[in-house]
Amino acid sequence: MKTLGLSHVLQILTCILLLTPSFSKDDRKIYIVYMGEYPKGVEFTESLHTSMVQSAISRKLAPDTLVHSYKSFNGFVARLTKEESERMKEMDDVVSVIPNRVHSVQTSRSWDFLGFPENVQRTKVESNTIVGVLDSGIWPNSSSFTDEGFGPPPQKWKGTCHNFTCNNKIIGAKYFRLDGVFAQEDIISPTDNIGHGSHCASTAAGNSVSNANLFGLGSGTARGGVPSARIAVYKICWTNGCETADILAGFDAAIMDGVDIISLSVGYAGVIHVEYFQDVFAIGA
Structure with missing residues (x-):
């Protein structure tokens, strides 16, 4: 059996790293998830927004992922990748997912x-x-x-x-x-x-x-x-x-x-x- 040289092993590891999705903080951007008004009988609760963010991401929820929860309407701010924001759009009750822009x-x-x-x-x-x-x-x-x-x-x-x-x-x-x-x-x-x-x-x-x-x-x-x-x-x-x-x-x-x-x-x-x-x-x- 032919043994792989060190250079070949490094090349393989490099390819694996390049093909593995990276979810560093720099890859995530701030999005506003808008859900209209709260359903009747449902008071403001941050846990609802936390669970939605957790469902959209494919990793452990970092402390800074949920940035802010609004109170007068049903919505929140989160740090998401582009793919995660697309998954969020498909969730029930989500009206829109808005990128954070500068005005x-x-x-x-x-x-x-x-x-x-x-x-x-x-x-x-x-x-x-x-x-x-x-x-x-x-x-x-x-x-x-x-x-x-x-x-x-x-x-x-x-x-x-x-x-x-x-x-x-x-x-x-x-x-x-x-x-x-x-x-x-x-x-x-x-x-x-x-x-x-x-x-x-x-x-x-x-x-x-x-x-x-x-x-x-x-x-x-x-x-x-x-x-x-x-x-x-x-x-x-x-x-x-x-x-x-x-x-x-x-x-x-x-x-x-x-x-x-x-x-x-x-x-x-x-x-x-x-x-x-x-x-x-x-x-x-």
């Missing part, structure tokens, strides 16, 4: 451009209105967000502030980065270091600030559409953009916290058409 911030024109006058009769109801702003966070030191003249938050409010000092104007502040990857420039808190979130928050519900100007030019009053409304911040956008899983986490938290209105100025970059059940903004809204 870009967008904005709108001012209230003055829209023709809304500054001096209108206000009601006390407006102070009980909570606007949830899903964006790049908020800059709390701006005059647009001081709480002078504001009473305590409405009793209906269930939100909290994470790594952030709130007041009676900014009554909630949370941030989401489900993949745990931050850029060096990112501030790991609801604080805004981009500016877009602060702009959108002040446009929706910023206080009236007199003598606002740009280096002495264009002096006037800066104000939001409803200056007496409260603001709850959900930071979903970072230096590299806004990821799908974080956007849905922001929607989810805002709904659970009890906001009255959600403001979102984020959209697809260069995408003309997205299927309804693949559209993170349609699902969240």
Whole structure:
């Protein structure tokens, strides 16, 4: 019987390794599994999502495979290979499996451009209105967000502030980065270091600030559409953009916290058409 040389053995082992599927962390990507609303009588349970992920994968469930479970709707975030995501699509009750994408911030024109006058009769109801702003966070030191003249938050409010000092104007502040990857420039808190979130928050519900100007030019009053409304911040956008899983986490938290209105100025970059059940903004809204 002919004995194989060492070089032949190494060649065989190399071929086996090349043909064996690899499921390292780098091969897995983040997907959002959307299942609509919870069935009647079924409360939120993470164990349901854990068992579904376990059924889809062909290996031991790693601790970071199930990244996040949503609460206001039936869905979760998981690290899966392409093949595992395809298996997940075939499961009962799964509406869609959405790849985690990066979206870009967008904005709108001012209230003055829209023709809304500054001096209108206000009601006390407006102070009980909570606007949830899903964006790049908020800059709390701006005059647009001081709480002078504001009473305590409405009793209906269930939100909290994470790594952030709130007041009676900014009554909630949370941030989401489900993949745990931050850029060096990112501030790991609801604080805004981009500016877009602060702009959108002040446009929706910023206080009236007199003598606002740009280096002495264009002096006037800066104000939001409803200056007496409260603001709850959900930071979903970072230096590299806004990821799908974080956007849905922001929607989810805002709904659970009890906001009255959600403001979102984020959209697809260069995408003309997205299927309804693949559209993170349609699902969240």
